[in-house]
Amino acid sequence: MRKYRIGVDLGGTNIAAGIVDEEFSIVKKASVKTDVAGGAEKICRDIDSLCRSVCAEAGIPYEEAIAAVGVGSPGIIRDGVVINADNLRFSGVPLAAMLEKLTGKPVSLRNDGNAAAYGEFATGCGKGHSSLVAITLGTGVGGGIIINGKIIEGSGGGAGELGHTVIRAGGRKCVCGKTGCLEAYCSATALIKSTVRAMQNNPDSLIWQVSRSTSLVSGRTAFDAMRLGDPIASGIVAAFVSDLAVGVSNVINLLQPEVVCIGGGISHEGDTLISPLTDAVIPMLCAPLATKILPAALGNDAGIIGAAAE
Numbered sequence: 214m215r216k217y218r219i220g221v222d223l224g225g226t227n228i229a230a231g232i233v234d235e236e237f238s239i240v241k242k243a244s245v246k247t248d249v250a251g252g253a254e255k256i257c258r259d260i261d262s263l264c265r266s267v268c269a270e271a272g273i274p275y276e277e278a279i280a281a282v283g284v285g286s287p288g289i290i291r292d293g294v295v296i297n298a299d300n301l302r303f304s305g306v307p308l309a310a311m312l313e314k315l316t317g318k319p320v321s322l323r324n325d326g327n328a329a330a331y332g333e334f335a336t337g338c339g340k341g342h343s344s345l346v347a348i349t350l351g352t353g354v355g356g357g358i359i360i361n362g363k364i365i366e367g368s369g370g371g372a373g374e375l376g377h378t379v380i381r382a383g384g385r386k387c388v389c390g391k392t393g394c395l396e397a398y399c400s401a402t403a404l405i406k407s408t409v410r411a412m413q414n415n416p417d418s419l420i421w422q423v424s425r426s427t428s429l430v431s432g433r434t435a436f437d438a439m440r441l442g443d444p445i446a447s448g449i450v451a452a453f454v455s456d457l458a459v460g461v462s463n464v465i466n467l468l469q470p471e472v473v474c475i476g477g478g479i480s481h482e483g484d485t486l487i488s489p490l491t492d493a494v495i496p497m498l499c500a501p502l503a504t505k506i507l508p509a510a511l512g513n514d515a516g517i518i519g520a521a522a523e
């Protein structure tokens with residue numbers, strides 16, 4: 214019988230599970246809300262149920278056809294244990310062992326940013342390359358480093374936290390408690406904050422045509438208003454790109470990977486983001502640009518595929 218693996222992307226809002234075949238394609242996927250208040254045991258039961266139900270929906274026999282389950286979780290991961298994940302309220306949770314008992318399958322556990330990076334590396338924008346660094350611009354800024362086909366997890370499981378590399382000493386306060394982190398400038402959350410502040414300060418800005426209320430602002434709003442020719446929006450995007458370029462150039466000066474993959478909803482801007490970003494990165498490099506800066510290709514599927522990978 215053909216063997217599949219199940220990849221689980223465990224997030225603070227949703228749990229997504231997908232059956233992944235040997236060519237890294239998702240055969241079927243499903244998701245449920247994450248019951249954070251229910252605690253680790255409830256979350257494990259929900260993951261187990263989801264793995265079994267997605268197989269039933271796909272007509273794939275769970276017991277015979279599923280070789281293993283892989284989970285991508287937020288937080289610092291070491292030896293199958295979630296050392297610390299604030300948005301799940303996990304501290305020292307032996308997630309892999311708990312899930313092995315329930316699922317009856319070998320369970321591997323990795324950080325969600327690392328999983329997403331591996332997914333893009335295996336079958337997304339990094340396919341055919343040997344090294345990739347992923348920077349995911351979402352609620353926070355996630356990261357993952359793949360060198361010579363291997364995830365760099367660090368000596369204590371904490372590597373690849375690119376969102377918390379400092380781009381401006383003494384700068385904006387970050388949710389991690391430090392100041393000046395890339396995440397405080399280049400997450401979708403930060404971009405939304407900048408956009409809202411600009412709207413409040415500029416009642417005549419065309420941003421108000423794109424978003425009639427500050428509560429409706431998204432990471433796209435400033436880009437859309439820029440396309441309408443609004444100078445305030447252009448300024449927001451330029452500042453965002455310039456800050457992101459500092460983060461990306463630090464990565465390239467440090468590792469010079471073949472690919473830097475920019476993910477998250479904002480990456481759907483494609484060339485509108487990537488082209489000025491690349492232009493801003495080049496003057497900050499110490500060597501000629503030998504890295505492809507590319508938008509992510511797989512969206513949310515990257516986390517599932519990367520979690521499932523051996």
Ligand SMILES: [Zn+2]
Nearest residue numbers: 377387389394
């Ligand atoms: Zn931080």
